[in-house]
Amino acid sequence: MSPFSRRQNGQPRGILSLGETTWDRLMDRRHVERLRRARDLLTAKGFDTRDAPLACYSGSGFHPDPEFEVPSDVRLIGLGQLYAG
16 A cells, blocks of 8 residues: 555645554654654655654554653554454
């Protein structure tokens, strides 16, 4: 699946979602910050990123950080969500 939306005449190409995946280590706020920077760079290059959620997929989970509130545009997806039936 492509992370890009279909090209519309005269409109910037949209980004559907940006994500990062780890299997063997906990993810933390640094992963979210890296995805935000990537989204900012894509915006600067002319892509439409205003509706692109950020997704962190982790096989090991997420580091608990009481000082970090997960923003509404960020999805934290662990094994439970991936394999829920």
